[in-house]
Amino acid sequence: MKKIVLGLLSLIFMVTPASAMAATLSVSPATGTFNQGCNFSINVLVDTAGVTTDGTDAVIIYDPARLTANPPIVNGTIYSDYPGSNIDAANSKITISGIASVSQGFSGSGVLATINFTVLNSGTPTALTFDFDPNNKGKTTDSNVVERGTVVDVLSSVTNGSYTLGTETCAAQTATPGNPGGTAPKGAVSTPSATQAPLPNAGSETLTYTIAIVGSVLTVLGILGLALL
Numbered sequence: 001m002k003k004i005v006l007g008l009l010s011l012i013f014m015v016t017p018a019s020a021m022a023a024t025l026s027v028s029p030a031t032g033t034f035n036q037g038c039n040f041s042i043n044v045l046v047d048t049a050g051v052t053t054d055g056t057d058a059v060i061i062y063d064p065a066r067l068t069a070n071p072p073i074v075n076g077t078i079y080s081d082y083p084g085s086n087i088d089a090a091n092s093k094i095t096i097s098g099i100a101s102v103s104q105g106f107s108g109s110g111v112l113a114t115i116n117f118t119v120l121n122s123g124t125p126t127a128l129t130f131d132f133d134p135n136n137k138g139k140t141t142d143s144n145v146v147e148r149g150t151v152v153d154v155l156s157s158v159t160n161g162s163y164t165l166g167t168e169t170c171a172a173q174t175a176t177p178g179n180p181g182g183t184a185p186k187g188a189v190s191t192p193s194a195t196q197a198p199l200p201n202a203g204s205e206t207l208t209y210t211i212a213i214v215g216s217v218l219t220v221l222g223i224l225g226l227a228l229l
Contacts, residue, residue, distance in 0.1 A: 022049035023145040025058055025112075026159035027128050032175030033164040036122040039070070040173060042161065044096060046078070047109035049156075052148040055079065055099040058112055059131035059143045064089040066126040066165060067117045074114040078106050085113060093131070105148035119165050128161035 028043045046056050056079070062069060069089065073096060075082040084097025096113045100106050131142045137153045145155040166172075 022156045023047060023051055023053070023154045024049065024157050024159070025056070025130055025132070025143055025145070025155060027060075027161040029175035030159055030161050031163065032173070033166050033168075034117075034119050034173050034175075035166045035168045035170060036119050038170035038173060039116060039118050040175070042115050042117065042128065044112045044115065045109065046098075046112045046145065048107050048145060048154070050107060051145075051154050052105040052107040053100065053154070054105055054146045054148045054151070055097065056112055056145045057084070057143055058094075058096040059141070060094040060096075060115075061092055061129045061131055062094060062117075063126050064092055066119070066121050066123075068120055069094055070116040070118060074116070076111040076113055078108070078110040078112065080104075082113070100148070122165045122167045125162055125164050127163070130158035130160060132158045 024047045026045045026047075028045055032040070034040045044058050044060070046058075069087045071087055073085040073087065073094070075085055075096075076098070079098030080101040081099045082097060083099065084095055086095050088095070094115060098106075098112055132155065133139050133142050134156070136142075143155060143158065144153040146152070147154050
């Protein structure tokens, strides 16, 4: 019996497709010059690299002594629900969480959210840095892109932002690429995946992990039942 179970488990892992793990998070613009007392906007972008996802968490570290993050965060439209968008100046952190609908995951690229800032002080450059540990895929408190149905974190890389803070007029602000004057690019490019069988909403990673484990157990039990008949 033990050999049958081990053989079936090996078969399941062999036929399960491996994730590409190539999704990315970035900010746009990634560079620019913004001036003291002036406002500018940053788009947080996600590219799933063809993977269908249940959700994305972006955790961004910033310097509240140099920048004020102005609420509210403007959520995008690529996910159906955004339960975790929050500015935490006390901990120098901005969090954005987008969750796909029960019936349809998201695959493609687009704007996860837009954050509006005001420059407090000029001087040395400041940064927007994703909290992301590429060597710890099991970490759930940093940025991640979750594959639909498997709960695998497929985020492979991030592009942080670095900005010069000057003293010129607001009209003199520049941003690269293609975002002059801090005006956020319009809309989101979205290529949703085809409708899939309903899955429980990925409201938390714990819930999604539980569903994945239960599904695997039921699959093994079903195959074992057939083998014993």
